Amino acid sequence: MENKRKTVSYYPKVLVSKDELLDLQTRRMKHTLLRAYSFVPYYKKKWDDHGVHPDDFTFLEDIKKFPFTTKEDLRVNYPFGMFANPMSDIVRLHASSGTTGKPTVVGYTRKDIATWSDLVARSLRLGGIGKGDMVHISYGYGLFTGGLGAHYGAEKLGCTVVPASGGFTDKQVTLITDFKATAIMVTPSYMLNIIEEMERRGIDPKETALKVGIFGAEPWSMEMKRKIEEKVGIDALDIYGLSEMMGPGVACEVLEDRGDMYVWEDHFYPEIVDKDTFKPIQDGNEGELILTTLTKEALPIIRYRTKDLSTLYNGDLLNMRKMKRIHARTDDMMIVRGVNVFPSQIEEILLKIDTFSPHYQIILSRTGNMDDLTINIETKTNASENSIKESINILKHRIKSGIGVSVKVSIKAYGEVPRSEGKAKRVVDNRNL
Numbered sequence: 001m002e003n004k005r006k007t008v009s010y011y012p013k014v015l016v017s018k019d020e021l022l023d024l025q026t027r028r029m030k031h032t033l034l035r036a037y038s039f040v041p042y043y044k045k046k047w048d049d050h051g052v053h054p055d056d057f058t059f060l061e062d063i064k065k066f067p068f069t070t071k072e073d074l075r076v077n078y079p080f081g082m083f084a085n086p087m088s089d090i091v092r093l094h095a096s097s098g099t100t101g102k103p104t105v106v107g108y109t110r111k112d113i114a115t116w117s118d119l120v121a122r123s124l125r126l127g128g129i130g131k132g133d134m135v136h137i138s139y140g141y142g143l144f145t146g147g148l149g150a151h152y153g154a155e156k157l158g159c160t161v162v163p164a165s166g167g168f169t170d171k172q173v174t175l176i177t178d179f180k181a182t183a184i185m186v187t188p189s190y191m192l193n194i195i196e197e198m199e200r201r202g203i204d205p206k207e208t209a210l211k212v213g214i215f216g217a218e219p220w221s222m223e224m225k226r227k228i229e230e231k232v233g234i235d236a237l238d239i240y241g242l243s244e245m246m247g248p249g250v251a252c253e254v255l256e257d258r259g260d261m262y263v264w265e266d267h268f269y270p271e272i273v274d275k276d277t278f279k280p281i282q283d284g285n286e287g288e289l290i291l292t293t294l295t296k297e298a299l300p301i302i303r304y305r306t307k308d309l310s311t312l313y314n315g316d317l318l319n320m321r322k323m324k325r326i327h328a329r330t331d332d333m334m335i336v337r338g339v340n341v342f343p344s345q346i347e348e349i350l351l352k353i354d355t356f357s358p359h360y361q362i363i364l365s366r367t368g369n370m371d372d373l374t375i376n377i378e379t380k381t382n383a384s385e386n387s388i389k390e391s392i393n394i395l396k397h398r399i400k401s402g403i404g405v406s407v408k409v410s411i412k413a414y415g416e417v418p419r420s421e422g423k424a425k426r427v428v429d430n431r432n433l
């Protein structure tokens with residue numbers, strides 16, 4: 001698609017030199033370590049036990065001396081134990097639900113909210129969005145960081161914001177078409193649901209005013225990206241973030257340098273470690289992404305183990321590094337009959353076969369000692385019985401030859417595969433029932 005929307009020149013702050021960035025990161029890191037040590041007793045104890053002190057930090061590489069922080073650390077300190085400010089300074093709380101146990105709670109000072117808004121505004125601007133655009137936000141509003149995070153950023157940029165939140169898909173479609181939103185922010189799986197609703201109502205998604213979508217909060221395959229771009233006629237850009245760091249806007253795909261995402265390294269310091277040994281690995285190699293906040297006041301997080309798999313490398317446009325799009329989390333991996341399988345690998349193959357609708361779910365079950373992987377999918381309403389049969393065989397064959405695992409395919413009636421209204425639940429594991 002032709003790129004008429006100029007972006008980077010509107011954001012001089014991202015045009016720092018490598019040296020300026022290094023200096024900024026080093027100063028900010030030192031300050032963050034000192035604050036964490038002085039104001040969060042948990043860090044002080046952990047680092048004392050570990051034999052490290054903020055004085056041991058001089059150069060950026062020294063960060064490797066400090067221990068990791070995990071979701072468990074936040075859980076142990078539930079709800080506010082890791083805050084570095086008194087509660088009277090905290091103007092906002094968010095929480096991520098997680099699948100088990102207590103939620104992890106995150107807090108923001110007024111300055112944190114301003115920084116966050118600025119980073120989302122930057123991400124949108126570099127996605128080609130600006131004043132004069134109407135941004136329809138279908139990320140959930142509430143304790144999830146998606147809705148409000150996107151909202152404050154879009155508003156700061158001067159866009160007209162439609163705070164639709166998630167759900168009521170028919171109403172979303174009415175709003176998008178009647179108000180003529182030019183940009184949408186939503187999870188990719190919910191976008192598929194919105195597209196489906198448009199098609200059901202005889203609306204061609206390409207006929208809407210949408211020009212760009214900023215999608216994130218869950219892994220999505222390149223094939224899904226292509227499908228969304230093709231069906232809606234938009235640029236589908238990737239935005240990454242996590243509540244422990246801030247929310248959306250830690251990294252974002254840039255319209256003038258498409259593919260993967262720039263990490264906003266002036267606010268977050270990324271590292272990659274081996275996913276099994278946790279030893280640091282060189283740029284250019286895949287491993288677990290580790291992030292340290294450089295400007296967060298309320299909740300400084302040092303070396304957070306995100307469990308997201310990515311690779312860092314130098315981009316062409318900016319002096320901040322790029323991270324490869326996240327196709328999986330370390331805890332997403334399914335081991336089926338001894339073979340490691342990521343849901344995204346199945347998605348990539350599945351979405352290439354035209355007979356199937358893009359809504360799917362993976363069901364894991366056990367017969368005796370054997371694991372079974374069944375893919376629940378729907379077919380397009382006009383698919384003939386023969387083409388369905390043939391497509392099932394193609395799917396099974398491509399998965400067997402590409403991933404090395406035999407799967408079962410179960411064709412469901414229209415609407416039977418649950419539709420996402422936020423983060424899709426791709427895998428249902430019934431093996432321990």
Ligand code: DLL
Nearest residue numbers: 096146216217218219239240241242243247248326
């Ligand atoms: O999902 C924040 C967010 C909201 C990001 C809206 C982007 C857009 P959490 O609920 O804490 O925060 O979940 C964070 O979601 O560790 C990744 O596993 C996953 N994730 C987020 N963005 C992406 C992305 C928000 N672009 C977790 N691609 C992260 C793949 C993503 N996975």
